[in-house]
Amino acid sequence: MGNKLGSRRQVVDERYTRPQGLYVHKDVDHKKLRKLIRESKLAPCYPGGDECGCDHEECPICFLYYPSLNRSRCCMKGICTECFLQMKNPNSARPTQCPFCKTSNYAVEYRGVKTKEEKGLEQIEEQRVIEAKIRMQQQGLRDEEERMQKRLELSSSSTHIAAGEVECGSITVPSYRSPEESEEILSSQYSIRHxxxxxxxxxxxxxxxxxxxxxxxxxxxxxxxxxxxxx
Known part of the structure; x- marks a missing residue:
């Protein structure tokens, strides 16, 4: 994968062996950084561009484009050297988590410029991820629509039940009395009237x-x- 340079020194312009001013790096050992870049252990500190070039890669941290990026050893995500220095100083022994997959003891390696085959595989993988996200969103919308439909059905059934209870409550239920009770009531009413x-x-x-x-x-x-x- 990539143009692995190993321990062979690569020819790098001296100006790209030091940070380009994207961040303020106070604790960086410039001599050590220069050595790591010249030994191809870190990508050169190329100035980032705002527009994507033909063979440039975008750093997912600063969103600038570079001729090549470092690769995260844990998840193979790309990152420019200045963003990596901002997250993990080479002079610091403190463990750092990967900003992408949260793996501890974050480390990177430089494999050179990506080949066309690698870029094609990455594009296919990105397309699969996008399609998976779209499917998840569509499924979420369908689930939400089903939940809303069930709520409407429950609300409608509750309204019908309440209306039926009101109608039943307004009905006058006839009382049934024996002939003897009816006769007593009539006689008492007659005695009161007369x-x-x-x-x-x-x-x-x-x-x-x-x-x-x-x-x-x-x-x-x-x-x-x-x-x-x-x-």
């Missing part, structure tokens, strides 16, 4: 106190009102 109204003997009015007469008349009117309402 009960004789109390009368006051006018001859005794003169023997009563005026206040008692007023009280009796008020009671009489109340009784008459009650009988009138009953009839």
């Amino acid at each position: 009960s004789p109204q109390p009368t006051i003997n006018r001859d005794d009015e003169f023997d009563l106190d005026p206040e008692e007469i007023m009280v009796m008349e008020a009671i009489l009117r109340s009784i008459q009102v009650i009988f009138h309402n009953c009839t």
